[in-house]
Amino acid sequence: MKIAVCDDEKTFIDKIYKYLWEQHDCSVECFESPLELLEKYRAGGRYDVLFLDIIMEPVNGIELARKIREYDKKAFIVFLTVALEYAPSGYEVGAFRYLLKPVTEEDLILVMEEIKEKMRASYTIQVRTPECSMIVHTDELHYIEADNKESILHYMGDSITVRKSLSELEEILPERLFFRIHRKYLINLSRVREFDERNLTLDCGTTLPLSRRRSAEFCVMLNKYIEGNLNK
Numbered sequence: 001m002k003i004a005v006c007d008d009e010k011t012f013i014d015k016i017y018k019y020l021w022e023q024h025d026c027s028v029e030c031f032e033s034p035l036e037l038l039e040k041y042r043a044g045g046r047y048d049v050l051f052l053d054i055i056m057e058p059v060n061g062i063e064l065a066r067k068i069r070e071y072d073k074k075a076f077i078v079f080l081t082v083a084l085e086y087a088p089s090g091y092e093v094g095a096f097r098y099l100l101k102p103v104t105e106e107d108l109i110l111v112m113e114e115i116k117e118k119m120r121a122s123y124t125i126q127v128r129t130p131e132c133s134m135i136v137h138t139d140e141l142h143y144i145e146a147d148n149k150e151s152i153l154h155y156m157g158d159s160i161t162v163r164k165s166l167s168e169l170e171e172i173l174p175e176r177l178f179f180r181i182h183r184k185y186l187i188n189l190s191r192v193r194e195f196d197e198r199n200l201t202l203d204c205g206t207t208l209p210l211s212r213r214r215s216a217e218f219c220v221m222l223n224k225y226i227e228g229n230l231n232k
Contacts, residue, residue: 001026001027001048001116001119001174001176002027002046002047002048002049003026003029003047003048003050004028004029004040004047005017005028005029005030005051006033006034006050006051006052006053006056006061006064007032007052007056007080008032008033008034008056012080012103013032016051016080016108019109020112026112034052034056034058034059034061034063035058037050037068038059038064038067041067046071047075048075048076049112049115050065050068050075050077050078051078051080052079052080053080053081054079054080055081061079061080061081062079065077065079065095066093069094073094076096076118077093077094077095077096078097078098078111079097079098080098080101080103081098081099082100082101083100096111096114096115096118097111097114099111123137123138123139124136124138125172125173127153127160127162127163128162128164129160129161130161134162136153136155138173138174138177138188139190140155140156141153141155141178141188142154142156142187142188142202142203142206143186143187143191143202144166144187145185146165146166146183146185149165150162150165151164151165151169154204154206157204166180166184166186170186176225177190177225179217179218179221179222180214181208181209181214182208182211182214185208185209187200187202187208188202189222189225190225191204192222195210195218196210197210198212200218
């Protein structure tokens with residue numbers, strides 16, 4: 001999960017960073033200037049969660065969120081504030097939560113667990129098959145197989161061919177849950193049941209090849225996924 005923290009108080013940023021960094025499935029980037037974060041979005045950067053201070057210069061957190069929503073409608077926005085007077089404006093930009101300063105570690109843990117639960121419950125993608133467009137719940141997928149410029153989605157005893165390459169799907173699927181084990185296969189980490197240096201077997205009984213050059217990173221990502229679930 002990619003997180004951005006924007007606050008013009010460096011000591012506060014350092015404190016928030018420390019709390020979030022300790023969550024193993026998170027990568028955190030900090031910004032002391034709202035304009036710097038906005039420029040990152042304009043350059044194509046994206047985040048799953050944004051922690052935004054409300055009182056900042058030259059752009060306050062509400063105005064920053066409005067501009068970010070022009071690029072990103074999905075990110076969870078958590079406002080950091082000393083008062084709730086801005087709450088009505090915040091909900092116009094789809095604020096997920098408000099945290100009152102001084103923010104505690106318990107506050108952050110709670111809001112992150114709420115966000116993770118929301119993501120687990122609602123993460124879907126829209127794909128195009130030769131016949132129609134479909135909405136797919138990503139947690140139902142077992143693995144995805146490359147088929148030239150298309151891909152085959154294998155899930156719940158069935159499969160469909162979609163008009164996206166494996167690389168395109170890799171870009172839109174949650175990286176905490178999906179990993180490319182081979183040039184032809186992208187797998188759901190929650191479906192792994194056993195593996196060795198060359199192969200892995202999913203809970204549907206399918207055995208797939210594990211690329212030697214990707215095996216070490218696969219072990220790291222699988223451990224991160226398991227640790228993240230143990231800490232729920």
